[in-house]
Amino acid sequence: MISHHLIHALLVSAPTATSAKPGTSLNRAALTGLGLKGLPLKPEVLKVSKGAAAMDDSDETKQRKLETLGEMPAVDMTMADGEASVGDLEVDDDDEEANRMDQAIKSKAADAMEEDEDAVDPLDAFMSSVSVEVKKVDEEDLKKMIGVKGISSKPLAERMGDDGEDEVMEAVVVEDELDTTDLNPEDILALAAKKAKKKDIAAVDHSRVKYEPFRKEFYVPPPDIAAMTDEEADLLRLELDGIKIRGIDCPRPVTKWSHFGLPASCLDVIKRLNYIAPTAIQAQAIPAIMSGRDVIGVAKTGSGKTIAFLLPLFRHIKDQRPLEQMEGPLAIVMTPTRELAVQIHRECKPFLRVMNLRAVCAYGGSPIKDQIAELKKGAEIIVCTPGRMIDLLTANSGRVTNLKRVTYVVLDEADRMFDMGFEPQVMKIINNIRPDRQTVLFSATFPKQMDSLARKILQKPLEITVGGRSVVAAEIEQIVEVRPEESKFNRLLDILGQMYNEDPECRTLIFVDRQEAADNLLRDLMRKGYLCMSLHGGKDQVDRDSTIADFKSGVVPIVIATSVAARGLDVKQLKLVINFDAPNHMEDYVHRAGRTGRAGNKGTCVTFITPEQERYSVDIYRALKASNAAVPSELEELANGFLEKVKSGKAQVAGSGFGGKGLDRLDKEREAKDRAERKAYGEPEEEKVDEAAVKTPTTAGDDMTFGNFKVEIKRGPAPDSSKGLLGVAGAAAAARRLAHAKEEEKLQASLKAAQDAAARAGKDTAAHKQALSVMAKLNAQMKATRLVLQSQIQADESGLRKANLDSTDFHAIIPINDYPQKARWRVTNKETMVQLIDMTGASVTNKGIYYESGKEPPLEGPPKLHLLIESNEEYRVEQAVREIKRLLIEASAAALQAEMRNPTAVAGRYSVV
Numbered sequence: 009m010i011s012h013h014l015i016h017a018l019l020v021s022a023p024t025a026t027s028a029k030p031g032t033s034l035n036r037a038a039l040t041g042l043g044l045k046g047l048p049l050k051p052e053v054l055k056v057s058k059g060a061a062a063m064d065d066s067d068e069t070k071q072r073k074l075e076t077l078g079e080m081p082a083v084d085m086t087m088a089d090g091e092a093s094v095g096d097l098e099v100d101d102d103d104e105e106a107n108r109m110d111q112a113i114k115s116k117a118a119d120a121m122e123e124d125e126d127a128v129d130p131l132d133a134f135m136s137s138v139s140v141e142v143k144k145v146d147e148e149d150l151k152k153m154i155g156v157k158g159i160s161s162k163p164l165a166e167r168m169g170d171d172g173e174d175e176v177m178e179a180v181v182v183e184d185e186l187d188t189t190d191l192n193p194e195d196i197l198a199l200a201a202k203k204a205k206k207k208d209i210a211a212v213d214h215s216r217v218k219y220e221p222f223r224k225e226f227y228v229p230p231p232d233i234a235a236m237t238d239e240e241a242d243l244l245r246l247e248l249d250g251i252k253i254r255g256i257d258c259p260r261p262v263t264k265w266s267h268f269g270l271p272a273s274c275l276d277v278i279k280r281l282n283y284i285a286p287t288a289i290q291a292q293a294i295p296a297i298m299s300g301r302d303v304i305g306v307a308k309t310g311s312g313k314t315i316a317f318l319l320p321l322f323r324h325i326k327d328q329r330p331l332e333q334m335e336g337p338l339a340i341v342m343t344p345t346r347e348l349a350v351q352i353h354r355e356c357k358p359f360l361r362v363m364n365l366r367a368v369c370a371y372g373g374s375p376i377k378d379q380i381a382e383l384k385k386g387a388e389i390i391v392c393t394p395g396r397m398i399d400l401l402t403a404n405s406g407r408v409t410n411l412k413r414v415t416y417v418v419l420d421e422a423d424r425m426f427d428m429g430f431e432p433q434v435m436k437i438i439n440n441i442r443p444d445r446q447t448v449l450f451s452a453t454f455p456k457q458m459d460s461l462a463r464k465i466l467q468k469p470l471e472i473t474v475g476g477r478s479v480v481a482a483e484i485e486q487i488v489e490v491r492p493e494e495s496k497f498n499r500l501l502d503i504l505g506q507m508y509n510e511d512p513e514c515r516t517l518i519f520v521d522r523q524e525a526a527d528n529l530l531r532d533l534m535r536k537g538y539l540c541m542s543l544h545g546g547k548d549q550v551d552r553d554s555t556i557a558d559f560k561s562g563v564v565p566i567v568i569a570t571s572v573a574a575r576g577l578d579v580k581q582l583k584l585v586i587n588f589d590a591p592n593h594m595e596d597y598v599h600r601a602g603r604t605g606r607a608g609n610k611g612t613c614v615t616f617i618t619p620e621q622e623r624y625s626v627d628i629y630r631a632l633k634a635s636n637a638a639v640p641s642e643l644e645e646l647a648n649g650f651l652e653k654v655k656s657g658k659a660q661v662a663g664s665g666f667g668g669k670g671l672d673r674l675d676k677e678r679e680a681k682d683r684a685e686r687k688a689y690g691e692p693e694e695e696k697v698d699e700a701a702v703k704t705p706t707t708a709g710d711d712m713t714f715g716n717f718k719v720e721i722k723r724g725p726a727p728d729s730s731k732g733l734l735g736v737a738g739a740a741a742a743a744r745r746l747a748h749a750k751e752e753e754k755l756q757a758s759l760k761a762a763q764d765a766a767a768r769a770g771k772d773t774a775a776h777k778q779a780l781s782v783m784a785k786l787n788a789q790m791k792a793t794r795l796v797l798q799s800q801i802q803a804d805e806s807g808l809r810k811a812n813l814d815s816t817d818f819h820a821i822i823p824i825n826d827y828p829q830k831a832r833w834r835v836t837n838k839e840t841m842v843q844l845i846d847m848t849g850a851s852v853t854n855k856g857i858y859y860e861s862g863k864e865p866p867l868e869g870p871p872k873l874h875l876l877i878e879s880n881e882e883y884r885v886e887q888a889v890r891e892i893k894r895l896l897i898e899a900s901a902a903a904l905q906a907e908m909r910n911p912t913a914v915a916g917r918y919s920v921v
Contacts, residue, residue, distance in 0.1 A: 089338055122750035209401055212440050219286030219442045222415045224300030226269045226323050230267050231585055233260050254471035259295040263284065270319060271326065273362040287312040288474045292916070297448055301568065302466040304422070304459075305450040305490025306479045307474035310578070310668040311354040313450045314355050317341075317418045321389070322359055324416045326447070331386045336409045338440075339367075339416040341391045344424045346371040346549060352392045365389065372396045373549025376403065383409045394425075394433035401437075414441045419456065421575045422449035423458045423595065429492035431461070438465050441774050451594035452602060476727065478598050480613070480635040484605035487568075490630060490642040494586060496616045501536060503614060507584050510543055514561060514583040518568045519600050526568045529588065533566065540566035578606060587615040594627035620652040623659065658862055665877040684904060700785060719820050721885050726819040726876055748797045759786045767876070816851070816878040818885045822892055825859060825872035830906075831899035832858070835875065835892055848888040 239261040245251035282494040289307035297320040353369035367389035368382045525544040558564040591597040604611025653659035766779035856871040
């Protein structure tokens with residue numbers, strides 16, 4: 009007989025199997041909560057499992073029975089084969105017994121838990137402590153983020169729940185992703201302003217900062233220099249390439265390195281570098297800088313300007329106490345291009361080793377983390393570009409470096425540093441440096457419009473000019489060729505072939521005006537078998553660095569570059585510079601040519617200019633004249649012809665290439681904007697629009713004024729403009745008017761002469777009577793001439809009306825050629841034309857073609873773009889003119905606003921093929 013316990017075990021297996029089914033209902037609830045309502049469980053499966061499980065009619069139940077029996081083989085040892093199965097009554101009894109046993113087990117477990125209540129599981133205790141710690145860390149991070157981003161903590165705290173891990177993380181995500189639905193408007197504005205200013209340097213109130221004193225004056229003139237008279241000093245300056253001084257108390261120039269008072273280690277490096285004697289700019293600029301003066305140094309390319317500001321820099325730094333932990337640099341050298349920064353840093357290195365100084369070269373395009381690591385080690389000198397310097401000053405909330413100890417500032421290629429691209433960034437850095445700093449500016453060119461901007465950051469500066477402000481060095485042979493565009497490439501191949509036959513080791517630098525032009529010329533030269541590379545701002549910084557290194561080492565003898573390589577690049581064997589595309593201003597030409605002929609060596613600069621580039625010929629002509637070079641006759645004719653066009657108003661002078669953003673430039677931009685708005689609104693040129701004038705109603709005459717042109721509503725049919733400016737009939741009428749005007753002018757002159765004669769003669773004399781009779785005849789003749797002209801005009805109008813039966817009684821002509829493109833399109837598109845005709849009842853026709861600014865239509869060609877308004881009623885024409893004026897004003901104002909929002913918007917450089 010099978011024991012009751014074994015039967016109970018066999019019967020309990022069925023409820024155990026079915027007990028898994030409530031879990032299915034939990035899973036179903038979970039799926040429903042996730043939104044998966046379209047996947048319900050099958051009700052028939054549940055039904056079978058509930059009803060048939062106890063009767064063993066389900067396959068699933070049978071499998072569970074076999075698994076249960078298989079788990080306890082030891083119990084089956086005493087079982088007899090062929091035993092009869094149990095009945096339903098026995099099952100019911102055993103169910104009750106099983107329930108009692110389950111309750112007993114549960115009660116024992118509850119008692120055990122009550123007994124061990126004080127003994128906490130170590131794992132549970134550890135996990136609870138970790139969760140508390142995580143909650144604290146999250147709260148601290150949230151407070152930090154709220155403090156950094158400037159967001160009010162109160163609204164966020166109100167939105168956080170009490171059981172807050174999930175809510176805390178949710179708030180963080182809201183801040184990171186700028187979920188504006190959960191933030192107050194004040195929070196959004198504060199966060200947006202903070203993010204917009206993340207690259208801004210906070211303004212420093214220098215009056216509240218206590219700077220430590222420093223010394224600027226180190227130069228003590230040697231006895232033989234101090235004993236020199238002013239006349240002897242002037243004569244020495246004249247011998248040194250004609251040095252010109254602007255300013256007071258300038259020290260006298262020196263001619264030996266030993267006179268500068270430099271450390272012995274510096275003099276040893278100078279001797280090792282074979283610097284025989286100071287150049288002209290070094291002889292005058294080094295004493296001036298070491299005397300503590302602010303200096304503007306202007307000298308020709310390749311004259312040693314870098315050493316002129318580096319040697320005083322080293323002396324300046326060595327006089328101050330060493331750097332401590334987390335202190336910023338003592339000197340900053342800023343340059344416009346990355347390659348120039350690398351070159352200046354390389355020239356520093358021989359002096360840095362012997363003077364135990366550190367310098368960091370920081371420029372864009374390279375990893376900022378490496379530069380941050382170098383700065384944290386401590387560096388007395390930073391050679392940088394302005395943009396990367398601002399990045400370093402704002403990195404890590406300003407903890408990387410600072411400007412508190414900077415006392416010596418150098419701007420190399422200073423004219424470009426005050427251009428529109430660099431000036432805002434440079435001034436951000438300059439304004440955060442102590443006001444009593446020493447500032448030094450150097451460049452080979454310094455236009456006058458840059459001079460006033462530069463002097464705003466200087467204090468009683470000395471301006472030292474060697475040679476001229478924008479002069480090509482005398483060692484450079486300059487060749488300018490005027491030739492058509494299609495012949496330039498073949499001529500380039502001729503020059504390269506001739507040069508490399510004479511000197512296979514020479515280097516050639518070819519300048520073009522655009523990045524894609526550099527890549528296209530590179531492709532063409534590679535096809536012809538020349539090994540070359542391109543260099544421009546569109547290339548990766550790693551590629552730019554490797555191109556410069558290969559060019560200097562001679563691996564690549566030819567480099568095709570834009571003007572990014574025109575400043576500061578120093579290559580020893582560079583003997584040929586070719587301006588494949590003509591430079592667009594004189595300073596760019598001087599710097600391009602100055603890449604060759606450096607340090608007294610000879611060089612050649614060849615420039616190609618096409619007849620279509622005549623606007624650039626004037627600057628090249630002036631540069632050749634200033635450097636006493638031969639001027640080709642073709643170039644002189646091109647320049648003179650362009651100047652004649654400028655005088656007659658048919659052309660505009662080429663831009664200077666500079667656009668400094670000083671107050672003068674801002675004032676000019678504001679005035680230009682005001683003029684454009686006045687022209688669009690039809691206001692006089694000299695007056696400003698005031699509120700009183702805006703409030704007063706305008707008259708009909710004001711409505712008819714378009715800029716400087718007043719629209720007149722004329723009687724009679726409109727003139728035919730299809731055959732030139734006036735048409736045949738119009739030309740004949742104009743000729744008649746001109747002839748009558750000349751005749752009337754002669755009669756007026758005769759009448760005035762008769763009046764003078766009558767005034768001179770006494771009264772009641774024969775001469776007086778004769779003069780009066782002449783005056784009477786002349787007056788009668790003038791009246792007759794006017795009557796004849798009036799009759800001819802009426803005859804012409806009647807003839808035109810007979811010739812054109814559809815002609816109207818009134819017409820007006822509105823010039824729209826000189827308005828912005830959006831304004832022209834607004835009044836000439838089909839939809840506007842239909843609306844005007846429906847609204848006014850007048851006929852509106854688009855006439856003429858568009859001519860660019862400065863161009864005039866030929867006599868036999870179509871006139872400038874204009875609108876012709878025609879109607880038999882005068883008020884309809886007047887109404888159409890007013891509506892067109894309103895449309896032009898709205899469209900012109902919209903065009904001005906769009907240009908102000910994006911002033912540098914230009915067409916794309918590259919096209920997708």
